[in-house]
Amino acid sequence: MPRYKLTIAYDGTDFCGWQRQEPRELDAGNVPPQLIAGSFERDGEKRLQLRTVQHAVEQAVMQIVREHVTIKGSSRTDAGVHSKGQVAAFTCSGDEDGASADRSKGWPISRGTDRLLRALNGRLPDDVLITGVEAVPAEFDPIRDTRSKGYSYTFHASRERALWDRRFVHQVWEPLDVGAMRAAAAMLVGEHDFAAFAASGHGRLTTVRTIFACEVSTPAPDRVRIDVSGNGFLWNMVRIIAGTLADVGRGRIAPTDIPGIIAGAKREEAGPTMPPTGLCLEWIQFGPPGAGKFDEDGE
Secondary structure: OOEEEEEEEEOHHHOOOOOOOOOEHHHOOOOOHHHEEEEEEEOOEEEEEEOOHHHHHHHHHHHHHOOOOOOEEOEEOOOOOEEEEEEEEEEOOOOOOOOOOOOOOOOOHHHOHHHHHHHHHOOOOOOEEEEEEEEEOOOOOOOOOEEEEEEEEEEEEOOOOOOOOHHHOEEEOOOOOHHHHHHHHHOOOEEEEOHHHOOOOOOOOOOEEEEEEEEEEOOOOOEEEEEEEEOOOOOOHHHHHHHHHHHHHHOOOOHHHHHHHHHHOOHHHOOOOOOHHHEEEEEEEEOOOOOOOOOOEEO
């Protein structure tokens, strides 16, 4: 049975995140209509199918392969978070030589990944795009085989509102001291206990993570971008790093305070959790299938 790896880009604005969500209607609260993909009944209870990227991609895949599949993603991005490089995988019917017990189902390797990519994109909503399809070994696991990930967070630092790309930046109304932010960012690099940079209820056994790089740049006038890569991220970790560096840029936290914030391991000593708007999953890198373990993160 062939297994396919998908690289997925999406505008997360109108999604409830990556992971499929099917709450009871009574528990759903005031979910905006644009975030509801449908409704159904289960065990006599009415449930809502919230609009998530996983559900959208699964629906497109099932239309193509004409059988039930489950899409497994590497990163559980939160509501409103964007992606240029999410990676997911699924297995379907179809032998490698093109033979299948039921030729109407599945996608044999012989049909080609280019055709599969075009077919999937023709059935996806406008805010999701498959940018790559690759046949992978049956044991490929997009969570366990992940070795590193890269995220970006972009600020629009100006008294003038962002317009054309306002869905992808977070507005701050004052200038940011980029030099101070760079000095602070450098102190986050390395293996540390990032408990101060994790949302409560993160659910992980350890808060120790390794940051490979954390850089601050100015890609355009009034724009300040943070790029951070590491071997794993805790819930809201990048958004809290962004909030902490923004406070450094505003002069509320000194760069030299960063080692003490890390050592103190207290969430209240770090900066605020930035909104999801400016956050983007940029890329994911993988190692050999089954070679190690990686915790699925939520950003």
